[in-house]
Amino acid sequence: MRAEIISVGTELLLGQIVDTNAAYLAKALSTAGISVYRRATVGDNMERLVAALTVAVAENDIVITIGGLGPTMDDITRDGVAVAMGDRLVPNDEIAENLSKFFADRGIPMTESNLRQALVPVHGRAIDNPNGTAPGLLFEKDDKIAICLPGPPNEFIPMVDSFVTPFLLARTDNKGTIRSRILRVIGMGESSVEQIVKDLMQDDNPTVAPYAKIGEVHLRITARHDTAELAEELVEERAALVRARLGRLIYGEDNQTLEQAVVSLLMDNGSTVAVAESCTGGLLAKRITDIPGSSRVFPAGLVCYSNSAKEDLAGVNSSTIEKHGAVSHEVATELALGVRKRFTTTYGIGITGIAGPDGGTEVKPVGLVFVALADNNGCKVERAHLLGSRSIVRTRAVQTALNMLRLSLLTQRH
């Protein structure tokens, strides 16, 4: 089964809203084993909508439209799909009555145009929309299926879950189901990761594809098979090969974030961490406390933005700052040691650097960051020259800090 998604709305072509619906539907379809070969977005223009729909109907088994089912004149989807499917729309008395009742109950006058929402295809039917006045539409004609869904996400998403997915699963017998997994890699760039798994990227099924993220790389493994279980097995086999090669470079899978991985390692080890941040300004503490339950492993963080705060809060020596500058190996070390001592935690982290866009010099350019990790064996410092905007430098610095902590926790564990 092959499908195309068509989003309808001039506001999408003008970029006034981001099409989160299409991504949601695409995910639901791929999970149901339906291949989406193409997505298209067209404006509220009948000629161009019908052109896109006609091609889509010809080339696919299923076409699903998003939006354009409202009561107003620029809501043209139902008419456009009827033309492309060679079908006609007729009024449905039951829907018309429900609409009248809806408006009467709320004391709102119903206009003539509202009754357009009571039109249904001759070869098809309405799809229940519990959260709005516009029902969806199902067209079934000449072995082709078209489904029209309304655009507001609070109406659209429940209809995907309650109608589209079960309806299509019943039609596909689960044949050709797709499963995928993401292995999340940190500490190595995209092209080096690719070198390691290059031979595994040659196959069509399962596929292995790398995606560069800020401060990490995601490897997506996707497999297709007759059933979900078989597809899952294929994914798992391939994931096992990748895991064997990348080892500790992989910190997590699917939606697991680096901070989740770190907080669960801290909990497993019964360890705690406190942080003293300069250039990251609270981002490291924020990432750690994003995780529910992090209070068990994280008592406190210090945002030592000024030099005197570094001295006052983390006990950095003023002579160290004078001699080496606030952005230095030595200050990072004293921040980490100081915050660890102050909160008697297993680990202390210190970060100092130049996030930019200003404040760089030839010797200490924008993006220069020192990250220190202190534990009962002493203190380890990484010096990095990070590339990108202020926000990216800060994110990469935090990635570095969390990964240093993760690797130490993994070593401690054994």
Add this chain to the structure above:
Amino acid sequence: MRAEIISVGTELLLGQIVDTNAAYLAKALSTAGISVYRRATVGDNMERLVAALTVAVAENDIVITIGGLGPTMDDITRDGVAVAMGDRLVPNDEIAENLSKFFADRGIPMTESNLRQALVPVHGRAIDNPNGTAPGLLFEKDDKIAICLPGPPNEFIPMVDSFVTPFLLARTDNKGTIRSRILRVIGMGESSVEQIVKDLMQDDNPTVAPYAKIGEVHLRITARHDTAELAEELVEERAALVRARLGRLIYGEDNQTLEQAVVSLLMDNGSTVAVAESCTGGLLAKRITDIPGSSRVFPAGLVCYSNSAKEDLAGVNSSTIEKHGAVSHEVATELALGVRKRFTTTYGIGITGIAGPDGGTEVKPVGLVFVALADNNGCKVERAHLLGSRSIVRTRAVQTALNMLRLSLLTQRH
């Protein structure tokens, strides 16, 4: 001038990521007066990519692709566009040298595949990418233009701003230009804002439309006219009417964030602020220090996650915590007063609350947050019951804190 946007990436068809880039580009094009009639999304499959590109090149003056320019084998865009444009790719020595230097500087081995990023069209050139190794590509042949941009948003967005928009503005005569502005509102919900500007929302040109964001509302004003200047005038007229009605509820315009507004008010007033955060765990400090130059107004932040950190760092009395609980009006007050005193700042902010998903009780439910603002007149506390996930509660709490500070700064100024 007519354009099509083609997003390339199997991850988009699988719904694994939301295509925010396409919306950003669509907005930039419409602002430049270029009509986008269609957007399409295809996977990492050469045959289908070339098919989509060939139609797009035939039907439009400009085709812009997003993604698929990385160094790996599944990055097929540059080859696909060359085929569709009837052009060839040749290695560019300067880019190859820069790439080698990039890797050498960082002590990372360069792989053969990285050199694919040094290929440029015979009829065209590379487009500078300051934030990544993949340059963009410009093809110009037979009155058709194709532009290829990399997919990572941190590379893509600056290239749209610095290259695509100026390049295309130079090619068009700015006929039928659209201009829009966003007025950013805080401290009132979407439907109440709508009530105030409802009559202004009736017109077709300019349009006024509200968008609910987390902890704020954006009002978008869009106007279309023959020239950019005339469109801008229409927007400005309407914006003046809205401003007159909403007054201080508007904190900023367009891309100005709440933290930017607050940091510039602090700078203008010669004021400073220090913060003591419990449930927001560093998010407030992070938001303030997102702004370049914030070190002039923000010496330090305390993330007092544990009770003892509240006592040790911000001088909260243990008896206050015992008597009223850590989430209380009284503890928020002592946090704000304590941090202000400790860093001798103009303002001190204290936040304590229950971010969830666990830890709520009947009396103190998840979402209960106290935000305190201390200044030389004493301390003001807001109690809020915030709705949403952990992350949304934290964001709304920070919005509340920043807005309290903003309103106080506005009052001080006069």
